[in-house]
Amino acid sequence: MADTSIGDIFPDMTGPEAPIISGVAHDSSEAMVTLRGIPDMPGRVTAVFTGLAEAGINIDMIVQALAGTDPENRFADISITFPESQLRKVQQFVEENKEQLAYKTADVNTQIGKISLVGVGMMTHSGITARFFQALSDEEINVLMISTSEIRISAVVPLENLNTAVRSVHTAFGLDANTIEAVVYGGTGR
The missing domain is CATH 3.30.70.260 (ACT domain)
Structure with a gap:
């Protein structure tokens, strides 16, 4: 199982049309x-x-x-x-x-907020990080700290800019409320 990729488990998550970004999270309590x-x-x-x-x-x-x-x-x-x-x-x-x-x-x-872009395979798709930071830059939001992983890009921003940051990243990745589709890959439905 160590060599299993997300594409092996969910074959429809591979290829150029794969849904990479699953959402944007934010936290104003840090x-x-x-x-x-x-x-x-x-x-x-x-x-x-x-x-x-x-x-x-x-x-x-x-x-x-x-x-x-x-x-x-x-x-x-x-x-x-x-x-x-x-x-x-x-x-x-x-x-x-x-x-x-x-x-x-x-x-x-104490006036900081964290915004995170969450998804699968972000490290293997060029431009995700650039688009994330471009969205913040377009709103003239200063980034105070950055952290990345295979499934997340997080940035600490001034608290007063957190809501704008969330909206701009949602828009940059096509996650606005009127364009979101729910995709369910498995579960019992209970």
Whole structure:
């Protein structure tokens, strides 16, 4: 079964006419924290995520970027998203562990939303990612964070732009309410 593809299970999902995109999801209940200026050395990122795990924080998205490239003075910025309901726990962890984590500053943003394009085989069809981000760009929506997988492209955007982002991506992929068809591939119907 390891070599089985979605086309083997559902033969009508292969070929150029295959339904790739299944929908657009969004979430307005997340927050983001960015730890800036963490020394870029082994163990620092581990300390961040071990501490968050011990505090019971559910992490959704992660981005790490080098903030400086001088070999003697390398720093990284780490941004994570998590349920806004855990904001107090995250702030407490960040404040209580500033010395151990050795970050310079911490920024919290509760005014974010996540939009995700969900589908099968997106990695094997050129242009899906470009169309997703073009839809956001056409609405002048700034992307704060990106995450991808074989079945999903997600972007964190300003909360005030989330509804517009959802509408623009729906339109870009032909998922507007007046054009949606329901396709059922299996089930008992109970």
